Amino acid sequence: MKVAIITFPGSNCDYDCWHAVRLVGGEPIYVDHRATDLGRVDAVILPGGFSYGDYLRAGAIASRAPIMRAVRAFAAEGGPVLGICNGFQILCEAGLLPGALLRNRSLRFRCHPCYVRVERTATPFTAACRPGQVLQMPVAHGEGRYYADEATLARLEAEGRIVFRYCTPGGEIREEANPNGSVAHVAGVCSEAGNVVGLMPHPERAAEAVLGSEDGLWLFRSLVDLLEGRLARSA
Amino acid sequence: MEFRAEIRILPRPELLDPQGKAVEGALHGLGFHAVRAVHVGRLLVVEFAAPSFEAARAEVDAMCRQLLANPVIENYVVVLEPLAQPVEG
Numbered sequence: 001m002k003v004a005i006i007t008f009p010g011s012n013c014d015y016d017c018w019h020a021v022r023l024v025g026g027e028p029i030y031v032d033h034r035a036t037d038l039g040r041v042d043a044v045i046l047p048g049g050f051s052y053g054d055y056l057r058a059g060a061i062a063s064r065a066p067i068m069r070a071v072r073a074f075a076a077e078g079g080p081v082l083g084i085c086n087g088f089q090i091l092c093e094a095g096l097l098p099g100a101l102l103r104n105r106s107l108r109f110r111c112h113p114c115y116v117r118v119e120r121t122a123t124p125f126t127a128a129c130r131p132g133q134v135l136q137m138p139v140a141h142g143e144g145r146y147y148a149d150e151a152t153l154a155r156l157e158a159e160g161r162i163v164f165r166y167c168t169p170g171g172e173i174r175e176e177a178n179p180n181g182s183v184a185h186v187a188g189v190c191s192e193a194g195n196v197v198g199l200m201p202h203p204e205r206a207a208e209a210v211l212g213s214e215d216g217l218w219l220f221r222s223l224v225d226l227l228e229g230r231l232a233r234s235a
Numbered sequence: 236m237e238f239r240a241e242i243r244i245l246p247r248p249e250l251l252d253p254q255g256k257a258v259e260g261a262l263h264g265l266g267f268h269a270v271r272a273v274h275v276g277r278l279l280v281v282e283f284a285a286p287s288f289e290a291a292r293a294e295v296d297a298m299c300r301q302l303l304a305n306p307v308i309e310n311y312v313v314v315l316e317p318l319a320q321p322v323e324g
Binding site: 056060102103147181 | 246249250251253254257301302303305307308
């Protein structure tokens with residue numbers, strides 16, 4: 001199973017993603033942002049970092065890079081695409097996911113472990129999870145406050161497209177568990193078909209016990225299990 | 236013809252603007268108690284060539300829609316003016 005990891009100038013979680021994909025038995029390959037073709041791959045990851053120095057708006061310039069045309073086509077065909085942190089910002093800027101990520105309400109860069117509750121298991125990256133399962137993963141961002149206007153948010157709720165919400169270690173949705181002021185405590189959302197997923201926390205930084213949590217592996221394991229036929233395809 | 240476009244970008248008014256709030260708080264701290272609101276945005280200056288004023292207006296609007304502003308979170312205003320042509324002789 002081949003997973004393309006797109007590298008932009010300023011990506012800095014690309015090797016972490018590579019390592020996490022290897023840990024679950026996948027075959028990661030790097031694809032440069034200037035490429036116009038993904039080649040034959042089974043999934044795409046847009047890693048975290050500060051692509052183009054976050055100039056203009058976080059993810060704005062990367063979302064217009066040449067490779068994004070191929071990513072868009074891959075997503076349109078139902079290919080699994082995961083955007084992590086800056087990758088989530090890029091997917092929103094590209095219009096592949098609704099909404100936008102704004103400056104944290106606190107105006108501070110938040111860098112600490114947090115908890116998210118799995119709200120939807122019908123995605124390629126949560127298929128192996130239990131509904132309501134709590135995952136511990138770190139956040140590391142200055143612009144992670146998810147925003148969508150009321151109509152968009154109502155639609156996301158109605159269609160079950162909120163994939164992760166910030167929560168307490170016990171899985172309760174509380175204001176103090178929300179690190180950035182995201183509307184409706186949203187930590188991650190998916191596309192209409194469910195195959196494109198973006199989230200602010202870093203699953204690849206929670207991929208080994210020595211890092212404090214292995215919970216992030218659930219996302220990578222879901223993908224591999226689904227693609228290798230060990231899980232039923234529901235998204 | 237050469238044109239100069241000033242693109243003023245501000246967060247949409249319904250959005251929480253923590254930067255604006257922080258600056259407002261600092262101004263109050265300095266004694267500027269009359270300050271009722273502060274909004275922090277971005278100013279871009281783009282110089283470019285276009286065959287006419289109308290074409291320049293259309294071009295800069297396309298730039299804003301495709302890259303410079305994000306309509307989900309931002310409003311923008313364009314101030315467009317022709318650049319003074321060099322005087323011959």
